[in-house]
Amino acid sequence: xxxxxxxxxxxxxxVRFDATEGIFEIKGRSIPENSxxxxxxxxxxxxxxxxxxxxxTVVNIRLEYFxxxxxxxxxxxxxxxxxxxxxKNEVEVNWYYEEDDEDMLEAGEDYESIxxxxxxxxxxxx
Amino acid sequence: xxxxxxNFFTDQSNGNVILFYKGNVDxxxxxxxxxxxxxxxxxxxxxSKLRKKVYNVLVESLQNLYHHVDRVPEGFEDxxxxxxxxxxxxxxxxxxxxxxxxxxxxxxVEKLEEKIKRINRSTHEEIKELYKFILNHQRIxxxxxxxxxxxxxxxxxxxKLDYSFRNYDDNYxxxxxxxxxxxxx
Numbered sequence: 424x425x426x427x428x429x430x431x432x433x434x435x436x437x438v439r440f441d442a443t444e445g446i447f448e449i450k451g452r453s454i455p456e457n458s459x460x461x462x463x464x465x466x467x468x469x470x471x472x473x474x475x476x477x478x479x480t481v482v483n484i485r486l487e488y489f490x491x492x493x494x495x496x497x498x499x500x501x502x503x504x505x506x507x508x509x510x511k512n513e514v515e516v517n518w519y520y521e522e523d524d525e526d527m528l529e530a531g532e533d534y535e536s537i538x539x540x541x542x543x544x545x546x547x548x549x
Numbered sequence: 550x551x552x553x554x555x556n557f558f559t560d561q562s563n564g565n566v567i568l569f570y571k572g573n574v575d576x577x578x579x580x581x582x583x584x585x586x587x588x589x590x591x592x593x594x595x596x597s598k599l600r601k602k603v604y605n606v607l608v609e610s611l612q613n614l615y616h617h618v619d620r621v622p623e624g625f626e627d628x629x630x631x632x633x634x635x636x637x638x639x640x641x642x643x644x645x646x647x648x649x650x651x652x653x654x655x656x657x658v659e660k661l662e663e664k665i666k667r668i669n670r671s672t673h674e675e676i677k678e679l680y681k682f683i684l685n686h687q688r689i690x691x692x693x694x695x696x697x698x699x700x701x702x703x704x705x706x707x708x709k710l711d712y713s714f715r716n717y718d719d720n721y722x723x724x725x726x727x728x729x730x731x732x733x734x
Contacts, residue, residue: 454612
């Protein structure tokens with residue numbers, strides 16, 4: 424599978440989904456007006472990956488800002504990962520947040536409570 | 550015109566206005582407003598927690614306008630704006646105020662007000678649950694909004710949504726939203 428590599432912009436995140444290593448990363452800002460347009464290819468890609476996933480998939484989410492419209496799309500991403508996990512593959516989500524950013528921590532906890540995949544909350548200390 | 554929209558903003562201007570914008574709220578306008586406010590908050594070395602909160606709330610306010618405003622009434626001074634809105638950000642004592650204003654068809658007022666009232670009578674815990682419920686159960690609408698903007702604003706600020714509607718003409722009202730982001734929350 425071809426990896427997804429997208430460079431970040433002021434409104435959209437850097438994305439690296441690598442199926443050969445099983446490491447997926449979303450990093451930066453996710454505040455586009457039309458988040459579906461941005462996330463749809465990622466969700467579709469995960470649908471393909473789901474057919475033959477690696478034994479272990481590690482997902483690193485390291486967002487500085489995201490808007491509510493992205494929050495739904497990120498949930499769609501997690502739902503795909505949940506399906507992979509449900510099919511007895513190891514999936515681990517690392518949710519990064521800056522030390523004073525309680526809102527970002529809470530956002531991670533929201534997902535953790537909705538999605539049945541192990542989450543690790545990781546504080547970034549500067 | 551039955552009242553002056555701009556006066557409504559300037560009349561209440563206690564505090565230091567760091568941004569005022571009126572006109573079409575398209576993607577470029579949103580970028581410009583966000584860049585300008587972020588730059589100003591960085592320049593005054595605003596503490597990062599407050600800076601992030603203001604930025605987050607501003608993103609949601611602007612994108613609420615982007616996704617939800619009704620077309621300007623016929624006869625309104627600015628016909629070039631498909632999505633007409635007003636935004637003001639100011640430094641006040643103990644925080645920031647973000648004010649937005651936009652036209653709403655009077656027939657849509659009741660629905661919007663009901664939504665705000667539901668948020669305003671909820672506790673912080675209930676707002677968190679409401680956020681999660683909408684996140685998990687509601688699809689993104691045809692307009693592109695997630696239905697979460699106001700809930701998110703109330704959740705992040707921890708404050709009630711201060712709002713008002715003014716009659717503009719037979720078919721239109723003007724909606725004002727006045728958001729306060731506290732220094733210490």
